[in-house]
Amino acid sequence: MMTLHKKLKHHYKNLLIALALVFVTVLSGLAFMAADDSLMCLAIINLLLIVHGILNQGSISGLLKFFSVQLVLTLVLYWLIHGEAKLLDGALVVFRIMLAVIPGWWLTLVCEPQRIGEVLAWIMPHKWAFVVSASISLLPFMGREVKEIYQIQIMRGARITPKHLRNPKNWSELIYCVLLPTLIQLLKLSQQMATSATNRHFSQRTKPVYWRNP
Amino acid sequence: MKIFESFNLKDALFIGFCATLLVVIKGSLRLKLGISGHSMFLMTFFYIICFGVVGRVGAITACGMIAGVMAMILGIGKGGPLILLKFLMPAVAMDIGVLLFAALTPLHWRFVAIALCGCIAWAVKGLIGDLLLGMSLEVGLTKFLMSLLTGGIFTVMGAWLVVPVIHRLKAHDLISVKIK
Numbered sequence A: 001m002m003t004l005h006k007k008l009k010h011h012y013k014n015l016l017i018a019l020a021l022v023f024v025t026v027l028s029g030l031a032f033m034a035a036d037d038s039l040m041c042l043a044i045i046n047l048l049l050i051v052h053g054i055l056n057q058g059s060i061s062g063l064l065k066f067f068s069v070q071l072v073l074t075l076v077l078y079w080l081i082h083g084e085a086k087l088l089d090g091a092l093v094v095f096r097i098m099l100a101v102i103p104g105w106w107l108t109l110v111c112e113p114q115r116i117g118e119v120l121a122w123i124m125p126h127k128w129a130f131v132v133s134a135s136i137s138l139l140p141f142m143g144r145e146v147k148e149i150y151q152i153q154i155m156r157g158a159r160i161t162p163k164h165l166r167n168p169k170n171w172s173e174l175i176y177c178v179l180l181p182t183l184i185q186l187l188k189l190s191q192q193m194a195t196s197a198t199n200r201h202f203s204q205r206t207k208p209v210y211w212r213n214p
Numbered sequence B: 001m002k003i004f005e006s007f008n009l010k011d012a013l014f015i016g017f018c019a020t021l022l023v024v025i026k027g028s029l030r031l032k033l034g035i036s037g038h039s040m041f042l043m044t045f046f047y048i049i050c051f052g053v054v055g056r057v058g059a060i061t062a063c064g065m066i067a068g069v070m071a072m073i074l075g076i077g078k079g080g081p082l083i084l085l086k087f088l089m090p091a092v093a094m095d096i097g098v099l100l101f102a103a104l105t106p107l108h109w110r111f112v113a114i115a116l117c118g119c120i121a122w123a124v125k126g127l128i129g130d131l132l133l134g135m136s137l138e139v140g141l142t143k144f145l146m147s148l149l150t151g152g153i154f155t156v157m158g159a160w161l162v163v164p165v166i167h168r169l170k171a172h173d174l175i176s177v178k179i180k
Helices: A002-033 A036-055 A061-082 A084-110 A113-120 A126-155 A168-199 B009-029 B039-054 B059-074 B082-100 B107-132 B137-160 B162-171
Strands: none
Touching: A002 A036, A002 A084, A002 A113, A002 B107, A036 A084, A061 A084, A061 B137, A084 B082, A113 A126, A113 B059, A126 A168, A126 B009, A126 B059, A168 B009, A168 B039, A168 B162, B009 B039, B009 B059, B039 B059, B039 B082, B039 B107, B039 B137, B039 B162, B059 B082, B082 B107, B107 B137, B107 B162, B137 B162
């Protein structure tokens, strides 16, 4: 009985996430499509999302930074091309950009990453769902590997510290010193994983089975 | 859909890892140079590496799809389903480029041509978005040309670096396919 209850709860949560995904897509899309006079409604919904996001320990500093950069860039262009009269139009465009961006920000705050992955697996072929979940579980490993290679190459004298990287001339060094060894690792790793998955009869059943955290 | 099913598991995993690496580096490096288009550098590089290693049409689209999904899951950039388009559109354009420029030699130039297809798609996507948002045509076109220029420079840089990397991977005997 207990397990059935748990299972239902699990499905219910995934359904909510799927709904949230659709909701966010529609809301972002509306920011592009909606007429000017219905923007107010959208703005109110987005305001609620921001409040909810902040209540969920979200930080809006990134959002504000993005907003100010967009505002300055667009307004300068409008001012140069159309003069002062159309500045308000430019501001409206930036306002719409924000309305398109806020739902995504909210989604990443309120949904756990692995749940989004689980929901996406409903519509993906199972081989690719496996690839995505393998990549996610390998993230810490990859991060460690890249960091290690990066540190060691700096010790060897590669010009890849953040200070050096401000000069685009040094970017090729980053590719040869860090990315190339990482790619070699990844190639090796994908070969090993593919072999071990095939040895465990991956993709030989018509109905795939999953291992879940008990 | 069939073409994506037909990748063998090793290639599929490599494409997935490349996409993940792209998304993670993009998220953690945050090259805040204030120039639009620097994201095209990493994107071009990884997409064409995928093509170089797997050597098949469809590899780049698959990589873009996975990158978009990963970015959505990890909440990189501004998150949300729209980011899927951001990764997918250049990828599809590059795959079309692979078909169009299949006979172009040497490899350097073919990769640059393929990459520029992606860059154009990326800039067009920006233009369509801006126009839908109600931006005036003049401002939209100015932004489009600006991003085409800056994005193009980064794209060419990214594509140019792929060939030596592919050669080195071959030297390590890690690539078995040969791009004609």
